[in-house]
Amino acid sequence: MSALLGFFRLTSSRQGANSIRNTLGCLGHHFRSFADTRDTDVTKTQGTEGEERVRVRRARPADVPRVLRYVREHARVAWPGPVAPPSASHLVLCDYVARALAQGHSMLAEQHETRNGWSQIQGLALGMAICPWDATVLEKWARCVKCSRSRRLMHFTAHCLRAPALHDKYRVHNILQIILIVPPDTPKSAEIVQMLAKNAIQRGRDVGFPVLRFDVTDNKVAKSLEEIKLKKEWQLSYDVLPDSIKDYIGSAALNAVSSTVVDAKVETTNKEDSKKPQKENFISVYSAFTLQEKRD
Numbered sequence: 001m002s003a004l005l006g007f008f009r010l011t012s013s014r015q016g017a018n019s020i021r022n023t024l025g026c027l028g029h030h031f032r033s034f035a036d037t038r039d040t041d042v043t044k045t046q047g048t049e050g051e052e053r054v055r056v057r058r059a060r061p062a063d064v065p066r067v068l069r070y071v072r073e074h075a076r077v078a079w080p081g082p083v084a085p086p087s088a089s090h091l092v093l094c095d096y097v098a099r100a101l102a103q104g105h106s107m108l109a110e111q112h113e114t115r116n117g118w119s120q121i122q123g124l125a126l127g128m129a130i131c132p133w134d135a136t137v138l139e140k141w142a143r144c145v146k147c148s149r150s151r152r153l154m155h156f157t158a159h160c161l162r163a164p165a166l167h168d169k170y171r172v173h174n175i176l177q178i179i180l181i182v183p184p185d186t187p188k189s190a191e192i193v194q195m196l197a198k199n200a201i202q203r204g205r206d207v208g209f210p211v212l213r214f215d216v217t218d219n220k221v222a223k224s225l226e227e228i229k230l231k232k233e234w235q236l237s238y239d240v241l242p243d244s245i246k247d248y249i250g251s252a253a254l255n256a257v258s259s260t261v262v263d264a265k266v267e268t269t270n271k272e273d274s275k276k277p278q279k280e281n282f283i284s285v286y287s288a289f290t291l292q293e294k295r296d
Contacts, residue, residue, distance in 0.1 A: 053112040054122055054192060056199045063108060064101055070121045071097050071181065078126075078181045079153070080217055080281045092150040096157075100128040105176060105207070107199045109192045123182035123189075125196040127203065130177045130213075135162040156245055164234040164285050166213055176200070176209040180221055193224040197288070205290035214286040222284055230286040237282045 059067060071078075072090055079093070100106060105127030111120040138158040142151045166175055178200045182189050197214065204212045214230065216222045226232070239246045 054109055054188070054195070055112070056107055056109050056192075056195045058104065058199075058203065059101055059106040059108050059124075064098065066121065067101060067106070067108070067124065068094055068097060070124060071126075074181050074183050077183055078179050078215075078217060092145065092147075092153060097126060100126050103128055105129070105200075105203055107196050107203065109182075109196055122186050123180070123192040123196055125200045126179040126181065127200060128177050129174050129209070130161060131174060132167040135159070152245065160215070160236065160283055160285075163236065164213070166211060166233065166285075166287065169233075170211050170287075172211050174209060176204045176212045178212055178214045180214060180216060182218075182221060184218060184220055189220060190224045190227075193221050194228055197225060197228060197230070201288050201290065204288075210289065210291050212288040212290070214288065216284045216286060217282065222286070225286045230288050233285045233287050235282060235284040237280045239280055 071093070075090070075093060107125040107127065108121060109123035109125075111122045113119055135158040138154050138161070142154040142158075145151050145154065161177075167173065178197070180193060180196060182193050182196070186192060200214075201212060213233070214225055216225065222232075
């Protein structure tokens with residue numbers, strides 16, 4: 001990426017404009033963004049006239065402020081533990097969400113209101129294309145962040161991106177990562193989760209992603225994804241301590257993880273040796289495929 005940016009800086013203004021135009025033309029064939037006017041929103045509605053109707057559509061640029069507000073209000077649904085509102089890490093989180101929204105792959109579930117129309121957000125599928133080196137980039141950014149909570153969140157995110165090793169497993173360069181944010185007290189939350197997941201898979205199919213990964217931190221969301229036959233790839237159970245994130249290796253974990261990073265320690269221990277009464281946090285990764293052939 002840095003070499004590409006350096007190339008653009010060294011070229012003349014006319015050559016640079018032509019290079020950028022040609023490059024964007026090639027990339028646009030596979031990965032579309034908000035600026036791609038040829039792509040229409042995916043919209044599906046559920047519910048009868050006498051019921052509360054919910055629709056799912058692709059997020060637009062005008063939705064960015066309300067989506068950021070929704071994420072701040074429900075951050076602990078998707079990032080339990082690492083994000084403790086109010087927290088300075090919300091600045092990093094908002095930047096992360098804004099970058100994801102700019103790619104144009106995110107889906108909104110909205111509830112219909114008689115007076116205001118489609119306005120209230122009931123769920124979000126935050127979509128972002130991830131490459132094999134994204135975890136390393138996040139770790140490098142973390143070195144420039146002074147807030148310890150923000151660094152811990154960035155290191156934890158990088159750890160979860162790298163651990164399943166889906167790029168190597170399925171031999172793909174780009175994977176569409178979907179973070180589902182649906183509060184458990186939302187009416188018909190299971191149906192909303194499945195609507196968001198199916199629309200996200202369709203989005204991945206439309207723009208050419210062979211593999212999608214769904215990051216899940218709630219048992220109800222995980223059960224809803226299993227009902228539509230998504231494959232569970234990896235699970236991490238953890239506890240957030242004042243200066244570290246401790247990973248518990250038990251029979252439910254699919255991969256053993258052992259790594260330590262500055263300001264975001266991921267420590268391993270045996271589950272039977274831990275006598276913590278509180279419920280442990282977890283993150284699970286489910287995969288979906290857009291190609292016809294079956295993945296092993």
